[in-house]
Structure formats: C-alpha cells, structure tokens
Amino acid sequence: MATSRAVSVKDVAGRARVSVGTVSNVLNRPEKVAPATVARVQHAISELGFIRNDAARQLRAGKSRALGLIVLDVRNPFFSSLALGAEDRAREAGYSIILGNSDEKVERESAYLDLFEEQRMAGVLISPFGDVDDRLVRLRERGTPAVLVDRSTASAGFSSVAVDDVAGGVLAGRHLLDTGRRRIAFVGGPIDIRQVHDRLTGLQEAASSVPDAEIEVLLGDSLSIIEGRRLGDELAARPVAQRPDAIFAANDLMAIGVLQALVMLGSIRVPDDIALVGYDDIEFASGAVVPLTSVRQPAGLIGSTAVEILLDEALNDATPGRSVVFQPELVVRASTTA
Amino acid sequence: MATSRAVSVKDVAGRARVSVGTVSNVLNRPEKVAPATVARVQHAISELGFIRNDAARQLRAGKSRALGLIVLDVRNPFFSSLALGAEDRAREAGYSIILGNSDEKVERESAYLDLFEEQRMAGVLISPFGDVDDRLVRLRERGTPAVLVDRSTASAGFSSVAVDDVAGGVLAGRHLLDTGRRRIAFVGGPIDIRQVHDRLTGLQEAASSVPDAEIEVLLGDSLSIIEGRRLGDELAARPVAQRPDAIFAANDLMAIGVLQALVMLGSIRVPDDIALVGYDDIEFASGAVVPLTSVRQPAGLIGSTAVEILLDEALNDATPGRSVVFQPELVVRASTTA
DNA sequence: CGCTTTCGATGAAACGATTTAATGCGTGAC
DNA sequence: GTCACGCATTAAATCGTTTCATCGAAAGCG
Numbered sequence: 001m002a003t004s005r006a007v008s009v010k011d012v013a014g015r016a017r018v019s020v021g022t023v024s025n026v027l028n029r030p031e032k033v034a035p036a037t038v039a040r041v042q043h044a045i046s047e048l049g050f051i052r053n054d055a056a057r058q059l060r061a062g063k064s065r066a067l068g069l070i071v072l073d074v075r076n077p078f079f080s081s082l083a084l085g086a087e088d089r090a091r092e093a094g095y096s097i098i099l100g101n102s103d104e105k106v107e108r109e110s111a112y113l114d115l116f117e118e119q120r121m122a123g124v125l126i127s128p129f130g131d132v133d134d135r136l137v138r139l140r141e142r143g144t145p146a147v148l149v150d151r152s153t154a155s156a157g158f159s160s161v162a163v164d165d166v167a168g169g170v171l172a173g174r175h176l177l178d179t180g181r182r183r184i185a186f187v188g189g190p191i192d193i194r195q196v197h198d199r200l201t202g203l204q205e206a207a208s209s210v211p212d213a214e215i216e217v218l219l220g221d222s223l224s225i226i227e228g229r230r231l232g233d234e235l236a237a238r239p240v241a242q243r244p245d246a247i248f249a250a251n252d253l254m255a256i257g258v259l260q261a262l263v264m265l266g267s268i269r270v271p272d273d274i275a276l277v278g279y280d281d282i283e284f285a286s287g288a289v290v291p292l293t294s295v296r297q298p299a300g301l302i303g304s305t306a307v308e309i310l311l312d313e314a315l316n317d318a319t320p321g322r323s324v325v326f327q328p329e330l331v332v333r334a335s336t337t338a
Numbered sequence: 339m340a341t342s343r344a345v346s347v348k349d350v351a352g353r354a355r356v357s358v359g360t361v362s363n364v365l366n367r368p369e370k371v372a373p374a375t376v377a378r379v380q381h382a383i384s385e386l387g388f389i390r391n392d393a394a395r396q397l398r399a400g401k402s403r404a405l406g407l408i409v410l411d412v413r414n415p416f417f418s419s420l421a422l423g424a425e426d427r428a429r430e431a432g433y434s435i436i437l438g439n440s441d442e443k444v445e446r447e448s449a450y451l452d453l454f455e456e457q458r459m460a461g462v463l464i465s466p467f468g469d470v471d472d473r474l475v476r477l478r479e480r481g482t483p484a485v486l487v488d489r490s491t492a493s494a495g496f497s498s499v500a501v502d503d504v505a506g507g508v509l510a511g512r513h514l515l516d517t518g519r520r521r522i523a524f525v526g527g528p529i530d531i532r533q534v535h536d537r538l539t540g541l542q543e544a545a546s547s548v549p550d551a552e553i554e555v556l557l558g559d560s561l562s563i564i565e566g567r568r569l570g571d572e573l574a575a576r577p578v579a580q581r582p583d584a585i586f587a588a589n590d591l592m593a594i595g596v597l598q599a600l601v602m603l604g605s606i607r608v609p610d611d612i613a614l615v616g617y618d619d620i621e622f623a624s625g626a627v628v629p630l631t632s633v634r635q636p637a638g639l640i641g642s643t644a645v646e647i648l649l650d651e652a653l654n655d656a657t658p659g660r661s662v663v664f665q666p667e668l669v670v671r672a673s674t675t676a
Numbered sequence: 677c678g679c680t681t682t683c684g685a686t687g688a689a690a691c692g693a694t695t696t697a698a699t700g701c702g703t704g705a706c
Numbered sequence: 707g708t709c710a711c712g713c714a715t716t717a718a719a720t721c722g723t724t725t726c727a728t729c730g731a732a733a734g735c736g
Contacts, residue, residue, distance in 0.1 A: 006400070006480065049476070051455050051456055051480075052456050053397070053456070053458065054456040054457045054458070055393050055394075055396035055397040055402070055457075055458065056393075056397050058393035059391070059393040059394050059397050062344070064393070074412075074418050074421065074422065075415060075418045075419060075422065075621075077413060077415070080412050080413045080418060081413060083412065084412065084413065084439065087439060091449075096436075096453060098434075098436055098437075099436075099437045101422065101425065111429075115434060117389050118389055118390055118391070118392040119392045119393075120391065120392070120393065138387070142344065142389070225621050225625070256622065256625045257625075259625060260624065260625050264624075264625075264629065283413075283563050284594065284622040284625075284626075286598065287563070287594045287595075287597060287598050287602075287622075287626055287627055288622075288625055288626065288627065289625055289626065289627055289628075289629070290627075291602065291627070
C-alpha cells in the first residue's frame with residue numbers, strides 16, 4: 001500500500017499553525033473561534049483532505065452517534081418501511097441507523113445486541129423476537145435506552161410504539177364474520193411472536209360474540225411467503241367440506257403465500273370459496289392476484305415515532321415507559337368482497 | 339443517572355490481579371495465556387459484566403470491522419435480498435454490514451459516503467446512483483476498498499459484481515418479439531441509472547433485428563410502484579390504437595405499478611391486449627394480479643459475492659478490478675402468455 | 677494609568693483498548 | 707554453580723479526538 005499515514009488534527013494544526021484544540025473547536029463550535037482562524041483551519045483541512053476519525057471521537061464521547069434497529073425480517077416491506085421512517089427521523093437529528101436483521105432467530109437477535117453493546121450505541125430500537133428484557137435492562141443500566149417497536153405491552157418499563165394488534169385482529173375477524181363467514185382459519189407464524197399472538201386473540205375475541213363461529217389455528221415456522229404457501233397448500237389439499245370459508249393471515253407475506261396456493265395452484269376461488277384477510281397492508285397487497293383485504297399499520301410513522309422517543313430518552317433523559325399505540329385500519333379489497 | 343462508570347479492561351485487570359495487557363491477550367489470543375490465568379480473567383469479566391469498547395479497539399486498529407453497503411432503495415425486495423446475502427457472508431467473516439439507503443438521491447448517497455469515511459470502514463459496497471468514482475478513489479487511497487454491486491462496467495479499476503443487464507434486456511425483448519409483439523414500450527426510471535440504460539439498450543438490440551418492431555421510451559422519476567402506476571395510467575388513457583402491445587418495465591416494482599394501472603384501473607387485459615415483462619423476479623412477481631414474466635437476478639448471490647471480493651481486497655490486499663458478471667434468466671409467467 | 681473583563685488560543689490530560697519491548701522466574705544444560 | 711532460554715506477564719507507548727484549566731493580549735472602565 002502506497003497509502004500515506006492518515007492525516008489527523010495534529011497535521012491540520014501544524015499546517016494552519018494553531019493548536020489541536022483550536023482545530024477541534026473549528027470542527028465543533030466554530031463560533032468560538034476568530035473568523036480568520038476558522039478560515040485558515042478550514043483551508044488546511046481541505047488542503048490535507050482531513051476526515052475526522054469517528055472512533056476517536058466516540059471514544060472520547062463515550063457514546064456513538066448511531067441508533068441500532070433490530071427487526072424480525074428486513075425483507076418484509078412492513079419492516080423496510082419502518083426502517084425508512086426511523087432513518088429519516090434519525091438523520092434529521094444527526095444520527096444514523098444501524099440496521100440488524102434477526103430473521104426471527106434468537107442467536108442472531110442476541111448477536112446484534114452484543115454488537116450494539118460493544119459499539120456503545122446511543123439507543124436501541126427493537127422488534128423483539130426472543131426474551132430480551134434482561135439484555136435491554138442491562139443496556140439501559142449502561143446508559144443505552146431502548147424502545148420496543150411493534151410491541152404494545154411495555155415490559156420492564158421500556159417505552160414502546162406499536163399498533164393495537166388485538167384491535168387489528170378484531171377488525172379482521174369482525175369483517176369476515178359480517179360478510180357471512182363462519183369457519184375461519186388463522187394462518188400464522190410462531191405463536192410466541194407477540195404480533196401473531198395478539199392478532200389471533202383479536203380474531204378469537206371477535207368470534208366469541210358469534211355463536212356458530214369456529215376458529216382453526218395453523219402455525220408455520222416463520223411469517224414468510226413460503227410458509228404461507230405451505231400452509232395454503234395444506235388447506236387446499238383438504239376435501240372441500242373440511243376447508244374453512246375464510247382465512248386470516250398473520251401478515252401480508254403469509255397471505256400472499258396462501259393466495260398463491262389457493263388460487264394459482266389449488267384453483268380455489270377467492271373470495272367465493274374462501275375469503276382472505278392479511279395484515280400490514282404492504283404495497284404489494286393491492287397488487288396481488290386477488291387484491292388483498294388487509295389491516296393497515298402506519299409503518300413509517302411507527303419508525304419515526306420510535307426514534308423520536310428514543311432520542312428524547314437518550315438526549316434529554318426523558319423517563320422511559322411511554323407507550324404509543326396507533327390504531328389499525330381495515331382496508332377492504334377484492335379478497336373478501338365480490 | 340445511577341449509572342456507575344463503565345467497566346474497562348483496567349477494572350477487569352484489577353479484579354483478576356493481572357495487568358491490562360494480559361486481559362487484552364485473553365480477549366484476543368487466549369492461547370498465549372496460561373489456562374489458569376484465562377479462567378481467572380474470564381471470571382472477572384463476567385463478574386464485572388465487562389463489555390469491550392469497540393471505539394477504543396477501532397481507534398487502535400485504525401480500521402472498523404464493518405462494511406458499508408449503499409443501495410438505491412431498501413424497499414425494493416431485490417435490494418433487501420442483496421443486503422441479506424451480503425450480511426450473511428460478512429457475518430461468517432466476523433464483519434457486520436452498515437446499510438445505507440441512497441433513495442436514488444445524490445445528496446443521500448454522498449452523505450453515506452461521508453459517514454463511511456469518518457467511520458473508517460473496512461470496505462464499501464455500493465450500487466451507485468450519482469457519479470461517485472472520485473469519492474471511491476479517495477476512499478481507496480485511504481485504505482478502504484470499494485466494490486460496485488449491480489454494475490458491470492468496472493470504472494476506475496474497481497471490482498464489480500453484476501448481472502449482464504444488456505443481456506437481460508435482450509432476453510425480455512426477444513421474448514416479447516417471439517410472442518408476436520411489435521410495439522413495445524419501455525417503462526423505466528432515470529436513464530442515468532446504469533441498470534435502466536442497459537436494460538433499454540438490450541431491448542433495442544433485440545428489436546434491431548426485427549424490421550417492423552417499434553420501441554417507445556417512457557421514463558419516470560424513480561423505479562417505484564407509484565411511478566409505474568403513473569406511467570401505466572398514461573398509457574391506459576390513450577386511445578386503443580396508440581397503445582403499445584407490450585411493455586418492458588425496468589424492474590418489477592414498476593411492472594407491478596403498470597399492472598395495477600392497466601388491469602385494475604384501466605381494464606386492459608394482460609397479456610391479451612398488452613403483454614408485460616418485469617425485471618428482478620422479486621418474490622412478489624409471481625403473486626401479482628397477473629403473475630409477472632420477469633428477468634431473474636440472483637440477488638443474494640450478488641451480495642455475498644461482492645462481500646467476498648471486498649474482504650479479499652481489504653484483508654489480503656487482493657488487486658481490485660475483478661469483474662464478476664452473472665447471467666440473467668427469463669422466467670415466463672402469465673403476463674406474456676395466455 | 678492601573679485594574680478588571682473578555683476573547684481567542686493553548687497544552688496537557690483524558691477516553692479504553694492493543695501492542696511492544698522488557699522483565700521476572702523457573703528449568704535444564706554444561 | 708553459572709548461564710541461557712522459554713514462557714507468562716508487565717509497563718509503557720500509542721491511536722486521534724475532545725475538553726478544561728490556563729494564559730496572553732486587547733479592550734473597557736473609572
């Protein structure tokens with residue numbers, strides 16, 4: 001490597017004939033420095049092509065200027081939108097977002113928490129999969145606040161931003177029941193994912209007021225298109241009499257998978273034979289084979305609100321434990337109405 | 339804050355009655371330390387809950403253990419998959435990925451490059467939007483190699499991993515022509531995005547051998563569903579005689595938008611009235627209103643290969659300028675065949 | 677003309693880990 | 707009994723920035 005040794009504040013100071021302290025001041029509070037000196041230093045900076053070393057800065061500061069975000073699945077458009085909302089809000093405040101993908105796996109989730117801990121993140125946003133309360137408490141003790149996204153029950157006094165998933169489940173269930181469906185299958189992922197659990201609870205709640213309503217629960221390994229298709233295939237393979245007349249999928253990814261299994265492979269008509277409701281209202285829901293009725297969540301807003309709260313706790317020592325809950329909204333499309 | 343001051347190697351050393359150097363050795367090369375000492379130190383570490391400060395480590399090392407990845411749009415499943423492939427490969431090597439979203443904007447792209455430069459990234463992967471060659475050259479001079487993803491022409495001697503987009507365009511074009519289409523509209527985004535340019539070039543190349551083939555070019559502001567829908571609406575609003583009989587969209591997002599405009603709003607039949615080909619073959623393509631014929635790219639493989647090359651350059655000083663080009667593959671579905 | 681402010685700039689001391697050259701110590705060879 | 711050697715450990719230097727106490731000079735005031 002012909003790379004010459006990196007240029008530091010020391011070099012800049014030498015070139016501009018000032019002390020390193022002054023260079024630092026020019027960088028961080030130029031108003032405290034005489035205009036002529038500022039100009040001289042800045043000239044030296046650009047002449048030498050000086051770039052501030054963030055590691056040194058962080059070491060001194062004891063804290064990073066980044067926020068960690070751990071989501072269940074980056075490939076889910078709901079989470080990409082959430083991440084985008086978070087990123088935009090963070091950037092306004094001069095922070096950046098480090099995105100981690102737990103992929104619904106505890107080891108990966110835990111590995112990212114380790115990483116964020118080593119990096120002394122200014123704060124952590126997490127859509128938890130495993131039981132991370134202890135980890136988050138430890139982080140908080142070390143001065144890194146955490147905010148739970150997409151989880152309404154504020155465990156261990158953490159702030160949270162979420163959508164009322166039980167209400168969402170009720171919305172979906174009631175809609176299906178209102179349109180005359182009685183045998184509803186819930187197609188979900190791991191039940192220990194809180195979202196899955198709550199949406200199912202909402203569905204059951206809606207069904208409890210309708211005497212002849214039956215609910216069947218099918219759980220896959222993950223909330224993905226593939227798993228949706230697998231469970232859809234299972235349903236399609238049944239004799240007609242044993243099929244449900246409606247399906248509520250835990251998210252749109254699964255719903256799209258189910259749709260593929262029913263309509264494209266199983267030649268079952270949606271909604272005529274089976275009605276279908278998804279969750280999240282991702283952009284692709286309206287463009288599906290049969291446009292999907294879905295429970296909409298304001299993904300970007302969740303992300304930006306969570307960052308807002310997190311920064312408030314990180315910068316202003318705001319008390320944690322705040323809990324923002326958005327209300328979901330049912331978007332009716334062809335998959336449930338003729 | 340009741341937060342007690344952070345525990346450092348010094349505290350661990352004190353507790354284990356060894357020097358800080360030994361603690362560092364236990365952390366980084368335990369085999370150099372007597373087993374009994376290792377045990378004692380590790381015991382102290384867990385007793386005190388010591389977490390290594392990455393900033394200090396990096397400062398000393400002069401280099402981060404992270405790779406930066408800048409993509410045009412995280413919400414595009416193609417890029418999420420690419421990012422996932424990159425992340426997996428990086429993790430195997432003990433590196434992490436910092437994901438940046440340029441959103442097809444030069445300022446944001448540039449801001450991420452600044453950030454990565456300040457962080458002394460071990461390497462940078464970028465799917466470039468603006469003209470970033472100068473920036474990348476500067477990074478390289480400072481010891482941070484860069485690999486271009488999704489861009490085949492290796493500018494300024496950088497390595498690159500991409501798919502032959504011209505070939506992809508030819509594939510799409512030839513398929514449409516083979517199925518009897520003659521008036522083909524290309525629906526794309528900013529033509530200065532290389533992918534858009536090359537895919538169009540491929541289409542034109544395919545058309546050049548068919549005398550009565552006509553190509554019309556419609557360019558939107560971004561490669562998104564929304565823009566696709568807007569351009570689709572434009573086409574749908576035309577009198578029938580002035581409509582094309584086929585559309586090649588620059589990516590699946592646009593194709594899905596076009597599809598929504600044609601089928602759901604414009605009641606134009608696909609493929610009967612107009613055939614449609616997309617690009618990327620994202621997971622949602624097969625589940626679209628009309629399952630989409632698309633040109634498939636191995637997104638995850640592109641990501642992992644790029645990381646592989648990048649790490650090779652970063653760690654082993656491998657010579658840059660390597661260029662890996664994957665061949666695209668046409669996946670035919672209902673949007674082009676009855 | 678002295679005395680106090682004010683302003684700008686300085687220099688040294690952190691921050692927390694890694695790395696090096698040096699040290700102590702016991703062992704085996706002669 | 708001395709010397710050399712290998713091994714485990716240590717002490718000190720280092721990375722590049724920020725911060726804080728300090729200092730000098732110029733300016734304001736009576």
